[in-house]
Amino acid sequence: MRLVFLGPPGVGKGTQAAGLSSDLSIPHISTGALLREALDKGTPTGLEAKSFMEAGELVPDTVVLRLVQERISRPDSSAGWLLDGYPRNLVQAAALCELLTEMQQSLDRVVYFECSEAEVLRRLGGRRACRNCGETFHIEFAPATGACSAGSGEACDLYQRSDDSEQAILNRLEVYRRETDPLVDHYREQSALVVVDGSASIEAVSVSLRKALGQTP
Numbered sequence: 448m449r450l451v452f453l454g455p456p457g458v459g460k461g462t463q464a465a466g467l468s469s470d471l472s473i474p475h476i477s478t479g480a481l482l483r484e485a486l487d488k489g490t491p492t493g494l495e496a497k498s499f500m501e502a503g504e505l506v507p508d509t510v511v512l513r514l515v516q517e518r519i520s521r522p523d524s525s526a527g528w529l530l531d532g533y534p535r536n537l538v539q540a541a542a543l544c545e546l547l548t549e550m551q552q553s554l555d556r557v558v559y560f561e562c563s564e565a566e567v568l569r570r571l572g573g574r575r576a577c578r579n580c581g582e583t584f585h586i587e588f589a590p591a592t593g594a595c596s597a598g599s600g601e602a603c604d605l606y607q608r609s610d611d612s613e614q615a616i617l618n619r620l621e622v623y624r625r626e627t628d629p630l631v632d633h634y635r636e637q638s639a640l641v642v643v644d645g646s647a648s649i650e651a652v653s654v655s656l657r658k659a660l661g662q663t664p
C-alpha cells in the first residue's frame with residue numbers, strides 16, 4: 448500500500464500514521480521528521496532547512512524531494528510506504544508523480560483529514576514530543592502516562608517543538624491554506640482521495656481511517 452496523508456498541521460496525521468504504518472508493516476515517512484533529524488545532526492540539508500522550518504515556511508521543494516527520493520528508494524519501502532507531510536504543494540505533487548512513474552510505482556490512496564482551524568489550533572498548542580522515544584502527546588487530549596517506550600523505566604522527557612510557537616503556528620496555517628489545500632481538489636480530480644473526519648477523538652479517527660481504506664478492524 449502506498450499512501451499519502453494530507454491535512455492541516457496538527458490534524459493528527461503523525462498520530463494516525465504511527466499506528467497504521469505499524470499495522471500495515473510499511474515505513475512511516477514524515478518529511479517533517481526527516482528534516483528535524485537532518486537539523487539535529489547538522490547536515491547540509493538540515494542547515495539549509497533551518498530558517499524555513501523555524502518560521503513555519505516550506506523548505507525548498509528540491510531539498511525535500513531529495514529526502515523523499517532517497518527514503519522511498521530504500522529496500523524497506525519496496526512493499527509500500529506512508530508519506531506524511533509530502534507533497535505540500537502542486538509542484539511537489541508533480542515531482543512525486545514523476546518519481547513514481549520512473550520507479551514504476553503508483554499511489555494507492557491520498558487520505559485527507561478534515562478538521563476546523565479552531566480544533567487544529569487547540570491540538571498544536573498542546574502538542575508535546577518525547578526526547579527519548581520520539582512519541583507525540585498532547586497535554587490535554589493524549590497525556591503521557593506511564594514509562595517512556597524507549598525503555599529507560601522513567602517517564603517521557605517532553606518538550607515543545609520550537610515551530611509550535613504561536614507565530615510559527617499561525618504562519619504554518621496560512622502556508623497550508625495557500626499552498627497545500629489546493630492538493631485536496633487535485634487528488635479528488637484524480638479519484639485518489641478518501642476523506643476522513645479528523646475532528647473526532649484519536650480512537651474514532653483511527654476507526655474511520657481503517658474503514659476508508661477497507662481495512663478490517
Ligand code: ADP
Nearest residue numbers: 456478479499500503504505506511532533535
Ligand atoms: P506539522 O506536523 O506541524 O504539520 P511537519 O512536522 O510536517 O509539521 O513539518 C515541520 C516543518 O518542516 C514544516 O513547517 C516545513 O518547514 C518543513 N516541511 C515538512 N514537510 C515539508 C514539505 N513537504 N515541503 C516543504 N517543507 C516541509
Ligand code: ADP
Nearest residue numbers: 457458459460461462570574584585588648649
Ligand atoms: P500532524 O502530524 O497532522 O501535524 P499530530 O499527529 O502531531 O498532527 O497531532 C497534533 C497534536 O494533536 C498532538 O499533540 C496529538 O497528540 C494531538 N492529536 C492527534 N490526533 C488527535 C485527535 N483526534 N484528537 C485530539 N488530539 C489529537
